[in-house]
Amino acid sequence: MPGRDVLLQTQDLRKVYVRQGLFGKGDDLVAVHGATFDIERGETFGLIGESGSGKTTIGRMLLRLVEPTSGYIEFDGYNLRQLGAPQFRKLRARMQIVFQDNGSAFNPRIPVGRQIAFPMRRFGTCSRAEIPGRLAKLMEDVGLHPDQADRYVHEFSGGQRQRLGIARALASEPDFLVLDEPTSALDVSVQAQILNLLKDLQESRQLTxxxxxxxxxxxxxxxxxxxxxxxxxxxxxGAVGRLFSAPQTEETRLLLDAVLEPAK
Incomplete structure (x- = not known):
């Protein structure tokens, strides 16, 4: 479509897990069947479905945390599946993930500030002398106090741990974030705070x-x-408004009927 600014696109993305049974090869598990979609720069695109539908596998394939079995992934003009490790490492700074449970993603024996600062060193987004200032600003941007960088992950609440995970994802100055069930483990009131934070960060940092x-x-x-x-x-x-108001497939209608609360 003319005028569209596409940051990421996939074509026939497929993931097959080969099962090895006790008596030889078992039936293969096809986790993703030929996924084709694109994401425009600056938008928020959703992958929705029940548990086991393949949505997390797709998200991880985009970041090459899971290697696709076949298919095409392009990010800002780069064919990700053709890039070698050195080339992809440079691009990887621009593509990060926020996990569902960021508490378990932090090393309990290392202060959180050192772990948040690690991508700054790894990807060279700033000089060593600039790291303390960058870290302090990043802590403030996610709603935490810079002094909390010296604490350990067990000293933080669930909502604070999600803020720490967001801070670490942003440390490499990305322009694309995968949010994998970012609020599912949080209380409703804390969920709203995290969502508002993500919206604010998306606007201020021009994130996709x-x-x-x-x-x-x-x-x-x-x-x-x-x-x-x-x-x-x-x-x-399609557009979220249309999906909710006029679903076109039985699978979408069943998902809406099973999960969506009635409008009040």
Whole structure:
């Protein structure tokens, strides 16, 4: 479509896990069947579906945390599957992930500030002398006090741990974030705070977001467009308003009926 500024696109993305049984090769598990979609620069795109639908696998394939079995991934003009490790490492700074449970993603024996600062050193986004100032500013940007950088992860609440995870994801100055169920482990009031934080950061840092979730209320609040997955296949895709008001497939209607709370 003319005038669209596409940051990331996939074509026929597929992931197959080969099962090895006790008596030899078992039936292969096709986790993702030929996913094709694109994400425009600056938008929030949702991948929605029930547990096991393949949405997390897609998100991790985009970052090459999981290698695709086949298919095409392009990020800002780069064919990710053709890049060698040195080339992809440079691009990797621009593509980061916020996990569902960031508490378990932090080393309990190392102060959180050192772990948040690690991407700054690894990707060379600033000089060693600039790291303390950058770290302090990043802590403030996610709603934490710079003095808390010397603490350990067990000293923080669930909502604070998500803020720490967001800070670490932002440390390499990315322009694309994968949000993998970022609020599912949080209380409702804390969820709202994290969502508002993500919206503010998206605007101030001009981020493009991929939101992976089964929470349709979250999709309606955050996303511009979304794709619905069922058993590893994209069954419907489009603007969020249209998906909610006029779903085109039975799978989408069943998902809405099962999860979506009635409007009040």
């Amino acid at each position: 977001l991929l939101l992976i979730t089964h929470n349709l209320s979250l999709v309606r609040h955050m996303c511009d467009r979304a794709a619905v997955l069922s058993n590893g296949r994209i069954v419907e895709m």
